[in-house]
Amino acid sequence: MATGAGRQNDGAAGRAFQWLDDRFQIGGLLEYFGHKVVPVHSHSMFYYLGGVSLFLFMVQVVTGILLLMYYRPGADSAYESVRFIVSEVKFGWLIRSVHAWSANLMILAVFVHMFTVFFTHAYRKPRELSWITGIVMLGLALAFGFSGYLLPWNELAFFATRVGTGMAGAIPVIGKELLVVLRGGEEVTGATIGRFFGLHVAILPGIFTVFLAGHLVAIQRQGMSEPLSWQNMPPSEKRYMKFFPHFIYRDLLLWLIVLNVLALMAVFFPDGIGAMHWPLGTKADPFAPAPPVIRPEWYFMFAFQALKFLPAHVWFVEGELFGVIVFTVGGLVWTVIPFFDRKSVHGEKPRFIVLIGALVLAFVVVMTVLGYILE
Amino acid sequence: MRIPLLFLFLVLAAGPGLLSAADDNCRTCHRDYEDEDGPSHKFVRDVHSLKGLGCVDCHGGDGSLGDMDEVRRVEGYRGVPTAGEVPRFCARCHSDPAYMHEHNPSLPTDQLAKYGTSVHGRRLLESKDTRVATCISCHTVHEIGDAKMPHSSTYPQNIPGTCGKCHADPEYMAGYDLSTAQVEDYVQSVHGMALMSMETVRGLARELDLALGDDFKLVLTGGDPASAGDSARYFEVLGYLERKELGAPACNDCHGNHGAAPPGVVSLSAVCGNCHALESEMFDRSPHKVAFDENDLPECETCHSNHLVMKPSDAMVGPTEPGLCVDCHDIDDGTRGLAVADSMLTAILNLLSVRREAQASLEDAVTRGMMTTDEELRIKDVDQALIQARTLVHSFSADEVTSRALAGVQVADTVKLNSLALVDEYYYRRYGLAVATLFITILAVGLYFRIRRLD
Amino acid sequence: MAERESSRRNFLNAILSGGTLATLGAIAYPVLRFIKPPESGEPNVNQMKLPFKRADIEAEPSRAKTFKFGRNLGLILVTEAGKLKALAATCTHLDCTVQHRPDLGIVWCSCHNGRYDLDGKNISGPPPRPLEQYVVNEVGEDIFIAREVG
Numbered sequence: 001m002a003t004g005a006g007r008q009n010d011g012a013a014g015r016a017f018q019w020l021d022d023r024f025q026i027g028g029l030l031e032y033f034g035h036k037v038v039p040v041h042s043h044s045m046f047y048y049l050g051g052v053s054l055f056l057f058m059v060q061v062v063t064g065i066l067l068l069m070y071y072r073p074g075a076d077s078a079y080e081s082v083r084f085i086v087s088e089v090k091f092g093w094l095i096r097s098v099h100a101w102s103a104n105l106m107i108l109a110v111f112v113h114m115f116t117v118f119f120t121h122a123y124r125k126p127r128e129l130s131w132i133t134g135i136v137m138l139g140l141a142l143a144f145g146f147s148g149y150l151l152p153w154n155e156l157a158f159f160a161t162r163v164g165t166g167m168a169g170a171i172p173v174i175g176k177e178l179l180v181v182l183r184g185g186e187e188v189t190g191a192t193i194g195r196f197f198g199l200h201v202a203i204l205p206g207i208f209t210v211f212l213a214g215h216l217v218a219i220q221r222q223g224m225s226e227p228l229s230w231q232n233m234p235p236s237e238k239r240y241m242k243f244f245p246h247f248i249y250r251d252l253l254l255w256l257i258v259l260n261v262l263a264l265m266a267v268f269f270p271d272g273i274g275a276m277h278w279p280l281g282t283k284a285d286p287f288a289p290a291p292p293v294i295r296p297e298w299y300f301m302f303a304f305q306a307l308k309f310l311p312a313h314v315w316f317v318e319g320e321l322f323g324v325i326v327f328t329v330g331g332l333v334w335t336v337i338p339f340f341d342r343k344s345v346h347g348e349k350p351r352f353i354v355l356i357g358a359l360v361l362a363f364v365v366v367m368t369v370l371g372y373i374l375e
Numbered sequence: 376m377r378i379p380l381l382f383l384f385l386v387l388a389a390g391p392g393l394l395s396a397a398d399d400n401c402r403t404c405h406r407d408y409e410d411e412d413g414p415s416h417k418f419v420r421d422v423h424s425l426k427g428l429g430c431v432d433c434h435g436g437d438g439s440l441g442d443m444d445e446v447r448r449v450e451g452y453r454g455v456p457t458a459g460e461v462p463r464f465c466a467r468c469h470s471d472p473a474y475m476h477e478h479n480p481s482l483p484t485d486q487l488a489k490y491g492t493s494v495h496g497r498r499l500l501e502s503k504d505t506r507v508a509t510c511i512s513c514h515t516v517h518e519i520g521d522a523k524m525p526h527s528s529t530y531p532q533n534i535p536g537t538c539g540k541c542h543a544d545p546e547y548m549a550g551y552d553l554s555t556a557q558v559e560d561y562v563q564s565v566h567g568m569a570l571m572s573m574e575t576v577r578g579l580a581r582e583l584d585l586a587l588g589d590d591f592k593l594v595l596t597g598g599d600p601a602s603a604g605d606s607a608r609y610f611e612v613l614g615y616l617e618r619k620e621l622g623a624p625a626c627n628d629c630h631g632n633h634g635a636a637p638p639g640v641v642s643l644s645a646v647c648g649n650c651h652a653l654e655s656e657m658f659d660r661s662p663h664k665v666a667f668d669e670n671d672l673p674e675c676e677t678c679h680s681n682h683l684v685m686k687p688s689d690a691m692v693g694p695t696e697p698g699l700c701v702d703c704h705d706i707d708d709g710t711r712g713l714a715v716a717d718s719m720l721t722a723i724l725n726l727l728s729v730r731r732e733a734q735a736s737l738e739d740a741v742t743r744g745m746m747t748t749d750e751e752l753r754i755k756d757v758d759q760a761l762i763q764a765r766t767l768v769h770s771f772s773a774d775e776v777t778s779r780a781l782a783g784v785q786v787a788d789t790v791k792l793n794s795l796a797l798v799d800e801y802y803y804r805r806y807g808l809a810v811a812t813l814f815i816t817i818l819a820v821g822l823y824f825r826i827r828r829l830d
Numbered sequence: 831m832a833e834r835e836s837s838r839r840n841f842l843n844a845i846l847s848g849g850t851l852a853t854l855g856a857i858a859y860p861v862l863r864f865i866k867p868p869e870s871g872e873p874n875v876n877q878m879k880l881p882f883k884r885a886d887i888e889a890e891p892s893r894a895k896t897f898k899f900g901r902n903l904g905l906i907l908v909t910e911a912g913k914l915k916a917l918a919a920t921c922t923h924l925d926c927t928v929q930h931r932p933d934l935g936i937v938w939c940s941c942h943n944g945r946y947d948l949d950g951k952n953i954s955g956p957p958p959r960p961l962e963q964y965v966v967n968e969v970g971e972d973i974f975i976a977r978e979v980g
Contacts, residue, residue, distance in 0.1 A: 066864055076876055080900070087746030088868045091860035094804075246829055253822045256853070260815045267808040270744060622923070622942075622956035650955065652943040752901060759927055762941070811856040818849030824842055 036243035039226045043120060047224055047247075048254050049113035055255045056106035057212075059262065060144075063099040064201065071151065073197040075190030078153035079283040086280060097266035104276045105262070107145055107299050110138055118337075118357050121344040122225035128338040130222070133215040135335045140208045145297060147196040147204065149278075150188075158284035159294045161196075162188045167307070170320040187286065231347025275301070275372060293375055302364045303327060305371035334360070401430040401438050414517040420526075421519050426478060433464070458505040462490055465510045486510075489634035496633075506547070508635075513537050532575050534625040535561055536582065543583040559585045560682035561626070568615035569623035576616065611686065624650070647675045657770040662710075689727070692768055693720045718773035722780035723764055726787070730757050733787040736794035745797040750790050757787045877976040880906065884914065884973065894930035899975060903927060904964060905937065906975070907948070915948050916964035916975050923956045937961065 021027050038047060070089055072081040085092035114134065117123060123131035150161045165188065169179040184191030230238055241247055271279040275298040296304045306327075310319040317325075343350040405415040418424050423432070431438045435452040437445075446452060456464040466487040468474050475484050490496040490510075498504040513528060520527025528537045539558035541547050548555050561567040562576055562585065571579075577595055580587060587595070590608045594616060603609035629638060629646045638646045648655025658664060658674060667674050673681070678691065678699050690697045694713040698720070704712035733754060741747050760783025767776045880897055887895050887908050894907035896919050905919035907930040917937065921928050926941035936953070937946040945954040950961035967974040 066861065069865065083746070083748070087748070090863040090866065090868065092864060093746075094860055095864055246826070249822055249826045249829065253819055253826065256815055256819045256822065260812055260819075263808055263811055263815075267804050620956070622958070650942045653940040748901060752898065752903075755903075762926065766940070807860075811853075814849065814852035814856045817845065818853045821842060821845035821849045825846060828839075828842070 033244055034242075036220075036223060037240035038224050038243055038247045039230070040239040040241050041227055041230070043116075043227060046113075046116040046120065048251060049109055049116060050219070051251045052254060052258055053106055053109045053113055054212075054216075055258060056102050056109060059102040059259075060099065060106065061205070063095050063102065066095050067099060068201060073151070073193050075153065075193060075284075078151060078193055079280075082152040082154075082280060093270055094266055097270040098262050100272065100278050101262055101265045101269075101276075103145060103148065104272070104298075105258075107141055110141055111299070114138060115357070115361055117225075119354065120225065121228055121341065121350065121353075123338040124225075124341055124344040125338070127218070127222060127225055130215055130218045131338050132335060133211045133218070136211050137208060137215065140204055140211065142299060144200060144204050144208075145299060147200040149297060150193065150196045151200065152280060153193060153284045154281045155284055155288070155291065156278070156281055158188060158286070159290050160296050161192065163294055164296060164300070165192075167320065167324070170318070170324050172321060189286070228344060228347055228349060295371075295375075298368065301371035302367035305367045305374070306363075330360075400441050401436070404441070404443075405430075417518040421517055422521050423519065458509055459499060459503065461509040461511055462487055462496070462499070486633040489631070493631070493633060493635040494637075495635060508541065512541070531621050531623075531625045532571055532619070534627055535567065535571070536575070536579050538626045539579065539583050543585070557626075557682045558583060559587065560680070563588060563591050563612075564680075564682060564684040565615065565686050566623050566625075566684055568612060569618050569620045570625055571616070572619050573616045651675075653766055654769040657767065661769065661771040663771055687765075689720065689723050689765070692716055692723070715771060715773045719768055719771075719776040722773075722777040723761070723768075726757075726761055726764060726780040726783045729784045729787040729791075730754075730761065733757065733790040733794070736791045736798070740794045740797035740801075743798060743801045745801055747794070747797065750793050750797075753786060753793075754790045757783050757790065759783075760786065876900075877974060880973040880975060882973075883971050884908070884968070887914070892930050893932045896927070897975070899964070904975060905930065906966070906973070907932075907937070909948055910935070914966045914968065914973065916966045917946075917950045918962040918964070920961075921957055922952065922959040922961065928961070 017026075038044070067085065070081055070085045070092070072078060082096070086096055087093075117131065117134070146161075146164060150157045165179055165182045168182055169175045171178060180186060182192075182195070183189070184195045226238070271277060295301070303323075307320060307323040310323050312319050314322040337353065341350045341353050343353075402415045402418075405413065409415055415430075418430075429438065430436070434454060435449065436447070437449045440446050440449070447454070453464070468478075469482070470484050470487045472484045475482055491500060495507040495509070498507045499509065515528050520529070522529040522531075524530060525532075527533065535558050542553070543555050543558040545555045558579070562571060562579065567576075573595060579585065580595065588608075590603050590605050591612050593600075593603055593609060594612045600606065600609055600613075627635070628649075630636065645655070655675075664674070666672075667677065679685075679687065691699050693700060694717040695701060698716060700712060700716040704710065704716070706713055737747060737750050737754060740750070760779060764776050764780040764783065767779055770776070878897075878899060882895060882897075887893065887906060892907075894905055897904050897906065899918075903919040904916055905928060906914060906916040908914055910932070917928075919927050921939040921941065921944055923939065923944050924941060926939050928937050928939045928944075928946065931938040934945075935948065937948065937950070938944070939946075939955070939957065943955045944952065944957040946957065946961055947953050950963045952958070952960050963978060965976045965978055967976065
């Protein structure tokens, strides 16, 4: 049985370890990890969410790379290549379906992860940068979702992208320029596919990896955040489990279950279900009339619906612009919350901040639900 | 001051006269006499007016004159022609190749000659029957329109109405040994439904008081489809009536324009064969050609009717009713007629049934969300074979129909096989998932116990 | 007791190793099959190589053959002068499949006697629009068909 430093140096694993240790002195590193502990309490279930998000991201990378072998960007080939993947390539349907499911589940996991971190105030000093890198990654994940959605170049995606990029045009001053840069022109065309493809497979992965690395290093260095109630608790009452192998094994078990869920979803619901829906459908036709219902993906629905509710003018400001401003300012405030929360640093529950968080959560949930009910 | 004013007054008074076209006086006077439907009002829409011609160019006279008596005394004054004079009146220009070459070289100049061979022309010129159609009966007078213009009386969609003005009027046609049901029949036929729009048919039905079928009327009035006596007919009519296919034949396409005559017994096939070339060609080499000609039976019309041409159905072929073959053929009439009919019908029905099976298998695959575009394309070949087999009926050769139908059956079988394979794939995926889930579960259980032991 | 313990431990290890191998296999199998390209090569979108040669076309009595191009049907024919021409094979009137009539020097639709010239232009009968023309390239023995760009 292998636990931390007490490793037996015989057997294949042992010899491999010895070989590396002779060259890189990894023994110290492994000892460090061997001492890492994870707090155990009523909410320690939430600690797994980050790992699940990471796992789903890795699934995305693998399935994405596989899809890259057959996908061809361009107005004349994108749709056909995806159709080819789903109909001709062996298990192509599976890879594409897993990629789509994993994308949606990852965003769901990341949202839940963020809210649980928020309500346990794990963002407080000294973990402000973990929070900020996390929020950045959330934004990047949404960008991944938005850019990836267009790539099959089907009717569904075409109109959703047109509406989505159209909203960018509402931003003051830079709006028009931004829209043209996003679309690669005035309209959504093959040029847009090119840009979104570059974003999706090169630019975003690169940036994401940097922030992910930062996020993981910070977490490994600082360990898991402890609940507020533990701030003023005597050390003897706090319970911990070893990161390696106890927490790791549990993490792996959960990942296994998630993998099975992905496979189940991919086989039984290859085109998604309910709000998460991505049938390949028909090829995009810029000249066809817009379908009666254009929806964004579910993770944008709350913003989409909120903007719909705004009146044409709020005071002297155009409605859509007002909405964009509010969301931007709100997003920025949310990002720098750690610096406003003084109470939790001392182990006190920050009532006001919790209220804000509850309101935000309620807003997102209600707006999302309304978006589907009111269609 | 007075002199310039006087000058101005004179200019203003005389100006119009000085600046006017030669026949302005014709219009000026006649506009006062006539109501809105009068020639001088309608003429602005006429194609001749648009080409720069005026009253004088047809009627003669002198447009600068203000007095009708003076006008009548002008040499070459033609006035209003009588019905019998109309054809030559128009032909003065329209049969003059040199003149027409100057003004509209694309128009033919043989209308009068053709008219002389037509029933209308012969009755007018020989029997002096002035009730028949002359140029202005169809083209109108003073608002003649190019046949390409939707408001023209010779625009394809308007032709049934133009001919129907006389031919669908039982009172007017009394005394001639002719039916007056042609427009009624035509409008409900596939040709009529393809050409006419709902609006045109509604107008025509009102104007000519047509007796239309119940389901047809239901579509025109926009009634509830559930109340249709024959819903297949209802939807057929609905589907056709908005096609507005200008290529579909109107009266003149089969009867001719100026040489209007009912197509002769032998020549009918040639008329239909202009568009339905393959059927005509097949018929001509079939045993029916000689048989029909010898018995004075009109070739296509005998089975398909002349005006009330309906969408043909497979039921028209067969050794027993409702097949049309028994109208002439008997079991022991000395020909292989009914045996051939039987083979042809069997081959086609067989192909239909195999196609239905293939379609059902294909739909199974489609509803399971499998990728079926290849098979959807392939099944079109089956439809193609069906069309060809049905067309081949006109050859009245059992071999030809059967072999074509067989080719279709083979393709349909392929579609069915491939669709079943797709459905199998659907189940294979679930099976694969079950296996993978089993492996993962074993590992998960193992991990779970390992965790338990660690704690 | 220790023996039971040890055999239980071995059993558990066996399950873990076996399970890991089986799971990795269940993941690797579809991935490896995925990587191997299917027989149909790439999707034939705007360009394709015909599965037959010029000689095959000339051998046909109608001096033409049909082929599947993307989701549509195409017709390739050889003119009297020996030139290869390729057109969309679906009549623009009511979607019947057209054919080459070398005796008349036209492309013909048997459904309602629609006629097109060998460049696809509708010259007689009901068809309202011309047939789409494809670009033909002969490279050695192979014939390549492509959609016209622009």
